[in-house]
Amino acid sequence: MKKSNSRYALTPLRIAMVFALGAIPPLVLAQENPASTVAREHYEIPAAPLNTMLLNIARQSGRVISFEPTLVAAYQGRAVHGNMTVEQAIAACLQGTELVLDVTANGTLTVTSAPQVLNVAPTNITATDAQLPSIAVNGSALSDDQLYYNPSNSSGVSRTDTPLKQTAQSVDVLSAKLLQDRQVTNLSDALKSSAGVQQTVGNRGNVSYTIRGFDVQNTSTNGIPNPGLNGTPIQGVERVEVIKGPDSIMSGSSTPGGTINIVRKAPVKYDLRTLSLEMADYGELKQGLDLGGALNEDRSLSYRLNLSNMKSDNATPDFDGQREVFVAPALAWEGDHTRLTVGAEYSNGRQAGPSSTVAFDGKIQKIPNYRIFRKDDGFRSESKTGYYEFSQDLIDNWSFNSKATYVDQTANLRLWQLFEFNRDGSVPYASPFSALTNTKSWSMQNDIRGKVQTGFIKHKLLIGVDYQHIVTVEDDRQVAGEAGFYPQVNLYNPDSLDSLPKIGAPNYRSSELRTQQRGLILQDQMDIGDRTHVLLAAKKAKWISDGTFYSSDGTSSTSDPAVAEKWVPNFGISFDVTPQMTVYANSLHGFTGSSAIDNTTKKLLPPLTSESKEVGAKFSLLDDTLTLTTAYFELQQNNVPNYDPVIRKTIGTQSQLSKGYDFTLTGELVPGWNIAAGYTHVKFSEPERVEGTASAFSTQPGDSATLWTSYELQEGRYKGLGAGVGIAAFSSVIGGTPSDAYDLPGGASTDLSVFYHAKDYSLTLGVKNIFDRTLYYGSTTSTFIPLREERNARLTFVYNF
Template sequence: MKFLQLVPSLLLTGTVFVSFTTFTRSEEILLAKLKKITASTDLRASSPQQTSLVTNSRRVQPTKEIQRVSEIEHPLKSAQMLLVQSPPLQTAPSKEVVQVTGVKANPTDKGVEVILQTSVGEQLQLINRSSGKSFIADIQNAQLRLPSGDAFTFRSQKPTAGITEITVINQDANTIRVTVIGETGMPTVELFDTDEGLILGLMPVASSTQLQQQPDTQQKPGVDKPSRENPPEKPSARGDEPIELVVTGQADGYSASDATTATRTDTPIRDIPQSIQVVPRQVLEDQGTIRIDNTVRNVSGIAADGQGGSARQRFNIRGFSNFSSFGGGFLRNGFREGEGGFRETANIERIEVLKGPASVLYGNLEPGGVINIVIEQPLRDPFYSGELQIGSYNLYRPSIDLSGPFNLDRTLLYRLNAVYENSDTFRKFDQGIERYFIAPVLTWNIGERTKLNLELDYLNDERPFDRGLVAIGREVADIPITRILGEPDDVFEFEELGVGYRLEHQFSENLTIRNSFRFLSQDTFDYRAEPLALNATTGILSRNFRSNNDILERYSLQTDIVGKFATGAVKHTLLFGVDLTRQTTEGTQRRLPGGRTPSINIFAPVYNLIPRPGLSLLTNVVRDNNSSANTLGIFLQDQIAFADNFKLLLGGRFDLVDQESTNNLNDTTTSQYDEAFTPRIGIVYQPIEPISLYASYSQSFVPNSGIRVDGSILEPTRGTQYEVGIKGEFFNRKLSTALAAYQITKTNIATADLNNNAFVVPVGEQRSRGLELDVVGEILPGWNIIASYAYTDAEVTEDNPRSRGGNLGNQLANVPYNSASLWTTYEIQSGNLKGLGFGIGLFFVGERQGDLENTFVLPSYLRSDAAIFYRQNNWRAAINVNNLFDVKYFEASDFGRVTVRPGAPLTIIGSLSVEF
């Protein structure tokens, strides 16, 4: 059934006429709004730009002008006509920040429509800042937010003839910027609001004939290149209903504007007074990464550390190991992960690296920094992806990524990532790598303001246990890097199960409560021929058969309340939280009695001189203990904005730690109760919009596991950091830079008690000073870059004064003075070769000390990587080459002269992925 439609025709005299035509029932809602606008608004001519009211892809007669703010005589009540032109410094009235929860791009018969999804579209006001061929509008008091709470960026390149690019970004904490770049001139923009949100209809400066002759292809309008987070959509069932592209939140390309790790709130990186770098998913895909080791090397100040027999992932951040007795230095969505195993990359959305102390938010962490792995979340629209990677050393790695809604109203969403991996290594073990991983996630949108996430992840990993090579004199022994000095069947087994939930309720736009829980269980086992000591003259390496068997369980509960309010002109984002953690461990180490394990000649090794002893024959039990640690943390943080360009961060945390350890060998129990307060203060000043200057002071603490001769546990180690820096955003915020200088001092470090070497005393101090530079983003369309440089001077500044020489003045192990990285890709944007891309990487690590005693040196190296890839429609093929010139290099040492880990030689990985 068709009805009459009112179409306001605006004349230069300001008189409103009414013409009659027909419209469908789906447009009835707009009719009342049109009447309201025409009855209450006096429209005047002031600009050559055009704007109009549209209904989906149908256009109503446009008005001739866009008004300036100064020329509006009556306040507008609808977003239909809120596009206004103003001087650059004009600001919109202050109001609550509107959450835009999604972006859609729909084709029309004249161009394309961009829909900003929000239930209060009428509250959005646009300030026009257009110039040249670009239409630019700022939507004040608004922010892009995913259902999961993450900020995101939307970009569509060449969505239709005549338009080069559309971007929608968070310009700052309270402003969304929409940019539309025309090929030959500024596009015409048409506006209206619906129950779905605010719609911008875009018509390029091109003739209707040109538009009608645009080829009909299977490529979806509004998207230049599909990705795992922007999957191709299926055609609509209705012929007149547009195909839509739903952007679900992954930062576009290499750019990332926000991070949660530094403040536990969604905060623009430019407003954080501490160094934080984000490695987005696109970098992992371009580099063909299946190990986090190869991902964090893109970030300044991170160096490889001992990996416990190539079975764990540990790093030095700003000179300090990220491993502590309370687990590894990884967070998973803000929860501490355990020590052991290799973190899986298949379900990673991005990696956030926070440099410096983070104890104020996460409790006991080493002062160098922390690596937070942000996991992918369910999508509102069906998405199915499969990938197969095949490469050197018989690598075979299929994976799937499935997501979508369970029900029609999309309140119940799921995501499933699963991986199987099987490969050999470049080291000559009989043992290979076999790995299973599965991670389902379920999201239940209980109501408009309440959401529940349920997560489970399971990992089973088996690989060789490998201590690597040995040092002779001041250098690594000149033997092939493929040679093993243990036994060919040395093995490491790891099993991990994680289960958790996250419940979030938004009382209002300014008050949110989050409650999260995670249970983590890890079971590790190894059996190896452990290297002990090398006779440098004969090349004979003594060894000992030994086995570790350990179990860790951790229960973690987090509750946060985030409130936003103002005291006069000063704005606050207040965070209050409570963390509860209980961790239990139990384990043993068994050894074959001394003298029964055959030694090996590193120059002419002979393996399997005796049959591998059964576990029952490892009768020398040197460790049999169980321990527990209960922690309570209470923290408060206030992000204060005195002005748009002047911000202060204040935070403090109080922790209670109750430890108990039982030695089952002698039936003794030791306990320790610690209290710690860790503050943080930072200031940010932005003299001009792209530049942020900052300074900060922060502290950290970690409970000590060292035991005095009287049986008591040492007091916690403390870390103190001073940091200053400058951050910049360029090319319309597509390229970010960060330069930081810092000093970290770690005190109360356990050192050997010279009266009894079996015990320790707390007299050690270490200091790290450095300078870091990071660059990441897009230089030109299709040209991405992530690069870094770090100068790190980490040394022992205090040691046991009674020791003979000791380590005073020594450099910390595995920390290079200089390190740098460069990875850049370019993808052809048009023509017959569109979708073809190339990548090249250079990774430099300077000379490092191999142990704390500084008895030998690991040489510097420059490793080169390369990639070629081709993406078309919904598939992508790639070849990645690591260590292109087959350079011999050494990554790190585990704990000294007999545990040097060699780097992999030339490695090739091919991949093919398909998305539906």
């Protein structure tokens, strides 16, 4: 069983829920004060050139809207309809452009060019008055990433601010609004909104992701590759981008499935003060603070400060508690031709062991509490990050751009590993695992970008160089007599697990690994006429890796440097069939150096190479408020290490192939009704796999789907009150190995949410996996099968002061 059967016990969280739900109607009534609202009008302005729409809004509202005619001449505005303020009407027609509305303290309305598409402050204004009640806007820059589920741009693809509609690639953008509505608590939680991404948990607490069936080797933050699957805690995240296909231009080491790019919250020029409080099951309490604004009169110097502190007395299913502290200051300076952002991040936390079970004779076992570790087993981590982003305008339309990030991350793992089980639940063999891993990473990107025109062809050119250096040092523990038979331990008696001895600290250096990645990038994005968009890119990637390995007796061996070098080409083309429909095709390649050794030949394995072919279509529906992307893909990866689960060693390489199709639908169906949905179907094959070795695709469902939809009342006494529902579904798979396989059933998890959005605050109560279904992640062993999230509730209060 999972929790106490006392379903109606008055825990602190349940008491808080009762008060929160009871308080919503009086709060709604209290907000209905006509004297405090801004004047609204009914706008019905069809899509037209942006300058025409702005003039029509100014004429109807009687307000002066300042803008430079040459600045807006190139844009087509979106249709505006509904009852709204003049600020909301302007925000509606600006959606999808690189322009923002600047509202000064005295109410002056000015349309300007955004210095950065994502460098914005949160706002309560919406395009069709769909989300929030009337408010007065005072000094805000508006962005569709804060307002909509379907923002129109991505800075992560091809390193330029390219409209997603013109991007010849399938990209899932999980916007700030979607993350907030779903009460996302971490990166894994955020990625549930992308159907193409699957994840699982390892028996050492590590989370791994796949896109379209292939492992993701590392994430990136603001386009800079991270040394692993880590990144900024959710308090500092603006949005998450899932870039499908081997985007070697951005990451250099992307797998065939794609890349996960995390976008940080950036400094803002206008006052931002947000306080958040969250309460959840197991005594979890989290406080967050998000501050920003200008530091001088002309707003050339701005800042952002994010703080959060989370602590939980316990953790699912009945582990000791968890915690997380996060601090992230950032400063930005913008001159006439120069832009510089510098920032730092610090995080420190503890994560408990994962809920898990085992399988006997091909059947998954139901065990008490789904815990196979000691109560205080867990994973501690500390991360320190420093970064800068610099841009300098050169002559005409050329600029120099530079980014760099330094990461120092330490992970401390202490847990017992149970390798064998008898049918009665007793444990024939258990071993303690204690490891201290430190990773230092230096990453830099430098490029020169420019725009030129040759006849009817417009070029966006980029020439750049990349560099990344990673050093990983690991200390392990090996003490004779600690591993062995523990007859008192039984899976069906969780308390017996706590009789295992405490785990000591690591006692010897086990390895020192070094990896360098260098790249030369050449890229040309061409607009041929008004409807055809072409991407030609190539990267010369070079990998250098070596390492020193130690034994517990003090002996060591150093491997010769492994060097791999290759030109990696990418091609994409998109064509605007109509203003509402774009078709595209691409051929993308990936390349990753390998440090794995073939244990049969004792030779280094060749580098991994990959290729992706994709065709698709993108649709802008309902006056651009709804976006549909469909794609068919074929992926292949070569020289993949072939792992033998019996001897637990690599014995060669194999090829892996997948093909399938997917679609995503995001945006607003009618005013107040938002949706984010996706579906992915994949068929896998593995030629050349040695008989008896583990299948890399064994844990990947062939079908997966995700849905989140919410509706908010737009008029009347309960305006601002709404609800949302989400479903994540997946098909069944085969777990384990060919000699020890079991069925992992498919299933679906359902989330529910009720919320109220007011002028200065919002209140959200969400319940995940409301039907409390027992669902499993994939696993390639029968001695560890991780469980997905059980039912849990979360109450979130956000106050803008």
